[in-house]
Amino acid sequence: QCVPYNCLSNPENEILDIESLSSRSREQVAEISLGLTRFLLESLLPGASFGFALFDIIWGVIGPDQWNLFLAQIEQLIDQRIEAHVRNQAISRLEGLGDSYEVYIESLREWEGSPNNEGLQQDVRNRFSNTDNALITGYL
Structure with missing residues (x-):
């Protein structure tokens, strides 16, 4: 059993086995991680939402x-x-x-x-x- 204070020190227990995930599942994990990071940055930095919007426009065009x-x-x-x-x-x-x-x-x-x-x-x-x-x- 993995408890929070010893999960990282015990290599036999894996919290998230990335290798066994399908490519679509990996994409979903990446999207969730990026979405969470984006939410945190937009909440903490005032101009971050403008930067992300600009990135979305550029990424949408290219x-x-x-x-x-x-x-x-x-x-x-x-x-x-x-x-x-x-x-x-x-x-x-x-x-x-x-x-x-x-x-x-x-x-x-x-x-x-x-x-x-x-x-x-x-x-x-x-x-x-x-x-x-x-x-x-x-x-x-």
Whole structure:
């Protein structure tokens, strides 16, 4: 038996088993709780009834179906934004790889003009290594 002073300290006794309630019963419990809270706030706070009336008007105009549509549109915008970011990032990486390749080709042409120049030969090696690493790792 659950008496008021020990109900909370005894976990075996549950005052209200929320899990076993149907979804409609849960909605009714929530409506009763909100109604009681609303009554208490309207009684204690002078402007609360105006605030609740305003909330009712807004909620009536923008009901649950409209909120779901609104949230779906927001999710689409976020997905588009992420897709645009990923696309821009990929384009940037490809442009970087292309630039690295162009620098390698430029140094290769310079070395072809002077094949005995060890400085140009080392530059070609470095540019090739940089371009090769960028292609393998996908980063520049």
